[in-house]
Amino acid sequence: MEDLILFLGRFHVLALHLPIGILAFVAIAELYFGFRAKVSRPALINTIWLLGAISAITAAGLGYLLSLSGGYNEETLELHLIWGLITSATTLVGWIAFGIKGQRGKGWVSIIAGLQLVSLFTAGHLGGNLTHGPEYLFEHAPNPIRSLAGFAAKGAPRSPVSDLAQADVFLDVVQPLLELRCVSCHNPSKIKGGLLLDTYANIMLGGESGASVTPRNLSGSELSVRINHDPEHDDYMPSGGKTPLTAAQAQVMDWWILSGAPESGALADFGNDADIFALIAEAIAVKITVTNLDELGLPIVTPASRDVIMKLESLGFDATPVSEKSGYLDIDFYRIVDESISDEHVAALLQARDHIAWLNLGDSGLQDHQIETIAKLSNLLKLDLSKNPVTDAGIIALRSLPNLETLNLHATQITDAALTSLDKLPNLEQAFLWSTAVNPEAASKRDYAQNETGFVVIPEDDESSK
């Protein structure tokens, strides 16, 4: 029985459009013919009054059935009911007065048709508020009109997101999504399921079915569970065939919950994960300015060709793209026992001269003159030349590497003089100088040779376990 009531009740939303059209027409027509005596009033108007009355009473009846499902603001609902009944009654009076009694007096016409229009629009407006929320109609109204309608002037809108990293995780991402798809039913005047999604505090309060958001717990967050249900599922949200969240929007909601459902904070504070940023950009329809930097912070390059990689592999290098998203290469070389790296090998690296970001030639037997070739790999970030017989003279060539951040020279034949070369490297962050003739005191004056725990530079002869 309850199901049947609800089933019929939902036809209210369909049926109500009939009286709105019919009654607006018939009231205006009656006024027109009432005040323009020269035009004769067609008898058809009487039938239209009857049709209007039937449709209005039907809509009101269905509306009552729908109201039994609950979840509406009680006060608004009561007013809507009263004005709906007034509308129906006025229509009935109109049919009897004009159609049956044949009243044509201007006074009758003004009062009945006027009341008809006023009650029709009042009931309709209240019904709209029930469905869409009281803010709906005036949400985008200019401030003077808003204040006339009794609404507070709009605050300055949040400026559109231009830099995702600085966007607020709640105000710029989560809240707009909720307002777009959820708040029309979960607002103070509708409170479907006892749940309010209009403010952060209300979101965390949850609803009748439990916690809407449990930080870091998707299965404990009704919000996540429901937006991720199969759309055919009874509990799927938004319900009733309203526009659902897109896949990206749902994923962003889940990400927010997994990140602890923070109330505020710049997106950059939640890790600079490029995938997440792309997802958020898609969800809130922000065009992120395409960065022109690779995953490694170097300019984007067309990935090294397969041919070049195969060539290097066939020479005995281990050559791999740094990642599937990066165009740069990570190259290691492990020599066969005691066989020093040949000039041919080193020269082959030039085939990928713009692509090599990480290069490990440690313990390869590399010599000073070969460093000149290495120094042409201008995108090198990490270079390992450790355990090779290289000297200060060879290191000089490295000065031309603009991007070099990490340089491993441990167990080489360098001395303090090499530091003058290293000082020229603009981006050098770390240099490993252990087991060289570099004076620890000279090294300790350089930021790149510093370390927090104090055991990086240990001269071999006076090093001890403690």
Add this chain to the structure above:
Amino acid sequence: MSDPEPLCTGYEDTAGLSRRSFLNKLGMGFGSLALTDLVNPVSALDPSALLSSTHIAPKAKRIIFLYQSGGPSQMDLFDYKPRLNAEHGQELPDSVRQGQRLTGMSTNQSSLPLAGSPFTFDEYGESRALLSSALPYTAQVADEICFVKSMYTEAINHGPGVTMMQTGSQIPGRPSFGSWMSYGLGSMNDNLPSYVVLKPKTGGGQPLTSRYWDAGFLPGKHNGVQFRADKDAVLYLNNPQGVSRRSRHAAIESLQAFHERQLAETSDPALENHIAQYEMAFRMQASVPEVTDLSGEPQSVLDLYGPDATEPGTFAANCLLARRLAEKGVRFIQVFEKGWDAHGNLPANIRNQTKKTDQPSAALIKDLKIRGMLDDTLVVWGGEFGRTNYCQGKMTADNFGRDHHPRCFTMWMAGGGVKPGYSHGITDDYCYNIVQDGVHVHDLHATMMHLLGINHERLTFKYQGRHFRLTDVHGHVVKPILA
């Protein structure tokens, strides 16, 4: 060309294309390359690796896992619980145990008295890490270490526990972590295996069987290779007496020729493995003696690892060897230590075990650091589970034991992209349950893979009709511990 008939080897030849025939087809031009790309998951760039590149730029290029078999006691080493000392001898409250199951060894005990740690704790380093007085050397490198105090597992006994930690499943048969790495990333140095296992030469404790480093259903070449503390570091690798290297080379070449002929008629991944192993073994005859020879290590480095460093098969010597293997591009080096299973005599056990392991573990971190290798080498330290807060067996004034405890235990990591000087997760005052940020073994695996640049959900192997992962259907990357 008719399809070669598959052999009954137990391997599923999904693509109908073996590596060798695949490589041969490369010669037929780009069109056939595109075709083979479609049917064969093996990367065209490095046939030994599944992934032609990692999913994200790796933070760690290699892992050294210092495996502490038996289950070290978290509250005597890392997880300071003064309340246990305050309530020493009192019964474990039911409100803490909450009816959770115990192991068969202490479940029939009439009393479960709490046992406070006999070791004192102090803060070390700028990170003010709380560490036990049993770990003076680890304390020196506390600022390099990321402690995870909220590890948990489901296993309550060693076999399933170690199997879980090694393979992501309590039931034997899945590939071990190192095998997955070898399968996914291939080898950096073709002269050495990509997965090497080092075991203690002596000492009792729970047995360490080879299935812990087995490749399971992955091709056999991804098995961990055990290096023994012996003149034959790898068994059956050296030539028999009287056979020269040249002669051996000629024999292998002839054998290869026969294998090639067989491959031309039948597609057989198992045979491919054989060929790869023969080739690898020949190269290893030269590379293994070189890497295992510690004679070139300066005295200062030997001193760093402590007095055991020159004694082959000790934890110290194995840690040193692990560093040498890491320098040579071995991706996954697993050093096993035994003897943490202190059901009785725990105070003495902890003293003995830390005497063996504390200095070498810390030395490895220092050694990697001075060589500039700590940044891209992930060091992992821990066992299969923790130990109970209550005493197993008889409790005397200065002696007691602890049973297995899977609900919380501590592991630590250093280098390779983890946050240094950091402690993750909180256990309750009794060190029984996790209060915050629990990290399951699957989560640890997912995080280790993330540091290697691999999305753990995207490295799979199809076996028995389904795509298997190391983390199965579980695992979350523990983001707070990433540097």
